[in-house]
Each structure stands twice: as structure tokens, then as C-alpha cells.
Amino acid sequence: MSLGCVMIDIEGTRLTETDRERLLNPLVAGVILFSRHFESVEQLQKLTDEIHYLRHPKLLIAVDHEGGRVQRFKEGFSRLPAMRLIGQMYDKSPEKAKEMAADVGWLMATELLSVGVDFSFAPVADLNFGGSRVIGDRSFHSNPQVVADLTWHLMDGMHKAGMASVAKHFPGHGYIQADTHYEIAVDERSFNEISQQDLQPFLRLIENQVEAIMPAHVIYPKMDSLPAGFSKHWLQDVLRKQCHFEGAIISDDLSMKAAEVFGTPAKRVTMALEAGCDLVLVCNDSTAADDVLANVRWDADALSHARLIRLHGKPQLHYSQLHKDPQWQSKSYAVNHFLNEVNQQELLG
Numbered sequence: 001m002s003l004g005c006v007m008i009d010i011e012g013t014r015l016t017e018t019d020r021e022r023l024l025n026p027l028v029a030g031v032i033l034f035s036r037h038f039e040s041v042e043q044l045q046k047l048t049d050e051i052h053y054l055r056h057p058k059l060l061i062a063v064d065h066e067g068g069r070v071q072r073f074k075e076g077f078s079r080l081p082a083m084r085l086i087g088q089m090y091d092k093s094p095e096k097a098k099e100m101a102a103d104v105g106w107l108m109a110t111e112l113l114s115v116g117v118d119f120s121f122a123p124v125a126d127l128n129f130g131g132s133r134v135i136g137d138r139s140f141h142s143n144p145q146v147v148a149d150l151t152w153h154l155m156d157g158m159h160k161a162g163m164a165s166v167a168k169h170f171p172g173h174g175y176i177q178a179d180t181h182y183e184i185a186v187d188e189r190s191f192n193e194i195s196q197q198d199l200q201p202f203l204r205l206i207e208n209q210v211e212a213i214m215p216a217h218v219i220y221p222k223m224d225s226l227p228a229g230f231s232k233h234w235l236q237d238v239l240r241k242q243c244h245f246e247g248a249i250i251s252d253d254l255s256m257k258a259a260e261v262f263g264t265p266a267k268r269v270t271m272a273l274e275a276g277c278d279l280v281l282v283c284n285d286s287t288a289a290d291d292v293l294a295n296v297r298w299d300a301d302a303l304s305h306a307r308l309i310r311l312h313g314k315p316q317l318h319y320s321q322l323h324k325d326p327q328w329q330s331k332s333y334a335v336n337h338f339l340n341e342v343n344q345q346e347l348l349g
Helices: 017-023 041-053 083-092 094-114 144-161 191-196 199-207 232-242 265-275 286-295 302-309 326-348
Strands: 006-008 028-033 060-063 065-067 166-170 212-215 248-253 279-282
Touching (some): 017 028, 028 041, 041 060, 065 094, 083 094, 083 326, 094 144, 094 326, 166 199, 166 248, 191 199, 212 232, 248 302, 279 286
Parallel strands (some): 006 028, 006 279
């Protein structure tokens, strides 16, 4: 059985019979985990083992674990900084900031891989224009070249740990205030503005072999009336042809409000696949997942399957080895020291 084209979630901290039935559907390619799926490191390891043993090739297991306010697993994992903090460090010391980004990427990836998670949806390559309610401190900086620099170093750290990277949210989600989890988002800027600013970090990552890119649920009406994740213009003409991206395109969650207006779950998934996505996310809505698995008809080609296979993690350490490993100790100390310094500066005003 090959990997399918849909990534879904599960009910709780252990697989139920209903979960297993869904995950054995040929359309399914993987599982996305959230905070509700985590009780302890031991429980998480058992869960990921069970998911991986279900099928061959193994289902992909992913999580949003960027750092700052988007970190799904806490107890037993290193606390990771919000990316804006590393961007602020860059303004004072670019070399130290680049080293910190690489350390955070390695530490995040190593810890997740050690418990059976294949990849995190990171790095965030959006620019911080100052007004976005959903991006905010998840972005490194407002300067495209700084974001390009720091996302590359974070990705490099992930790669050295054995984890693929997923850059998001193409072609850029940082300019608008709207949160696509709850509302439709429209960016009225021209392609020239977006290409000169927001696209620059993505181009740098593509040049350096980023394995996957996630498009935004944002409408850019000067280019297309559909959000980027449903747009053949953005995914095929711009991302594939103009940007020369050859990796996997992974949709953002198609259960978000910004996607819901485009029809039933099955229709949304079909639209995203037809636009050029290799993998689509349907999260936090079991009814929607069942509709998709019952009604979507899609035969992924061999190239799309190969792109997804590249996302399987290559762990170098088991969780039980982490705290004895000199590299983990060094990078964990560096990140903790950085966060403590930030906290101290905030206390001093």
C-alpha cells in the first residue's frame, strides 16, 4: 500500500478501533498530532510506534511544534523560543542569532524524532509586518533577508538532526491582520510587492532543498480569486514553474473557516489536490474526515508519493539517550540560557 494524500488527526492519546479503520484507508498518508494527544513522553512513544506499525510504508506523523506559543508538547521537551526573539537577537548580533536558529532547529527536530514524530511544520517563513493576529511573534523579522537567513539556519539544524522542513505560509501570510482559522483573509497587494518581500525567504529555502511548502489560506485578488492553497496559478505557475520548487506541497488545515466557504470537505480536498497539493490536512473534525475518506477519488502519481516519502524522519537518538548526549546537552544549555536572558531583560524592563 502506498501513502495516500490526506493527513488526519485521531481522537485521543491512544488509537481507537475507529482511528485504526480511518488510518488504514488508502487515501490516508499520515497523522497530525495536537496537545490533546500528549500525556507523557512514554505514552507518545507508544502512540507513534502503533501508528508507524499499522502500514508499510509507514504513515507520516507530524506536529506544529515551532516554539513560543505554538509548541504542542511541553513536559519532557525543551522549551523553545518564539522566533521573533531570535530575530531581535539578529539586530544586535547576526552570527549569534544564526547559531541560535540552528540550535533551536536541531533541538526541536532531535527531540521530536526521538519519540517517533517525523516532522514539524516549520520553519515559519512569513514576514512580521506588525499587524497579523495569527503570525505575530511566530515570524523572525520584518526584513526579508533576515527571515531568509534565519529560516535557512533553522532548517539546516533540522536537517542535521534528520528531519525534513516545511516552510509556511506561501507566498506570505504576515501582511494581513485576519486569522484564517476564523475568517476569510484577503491581501490586496500586487505580485511585485509580494515577490520583492514575502517570496524572498521561500526562494532562499527552495535553493537550499526545503522538502515541503505549505500555502496560505489567503486570497490575493490581484493574482487569483482563490486562496493560494486552492490556486493553480500560485501552486503550479508560481511555486513550481517560476520558483522551481520540486518538493511536496502540503495544504494548511482545510477545516479552517477560510477554507470552509469553498464547499464540502470532500470538495475542498479535491480542489486542493487538483490545484497541485501533494498532501492535504483535515484536522479537528472527524465528520469532515469521514466525508473525505468516503467521497474523494484520487490516484496520486509516483512523483507525488516520492515527495511524501522524503518526509519520513531519520532519528539519530532515542529519547532515552538524549540527556546523556553531549550535543543535546550543549544545544539545550544554549537555548535555555538564551530564554533565561530574555526573561531577565523583561524583568528589568
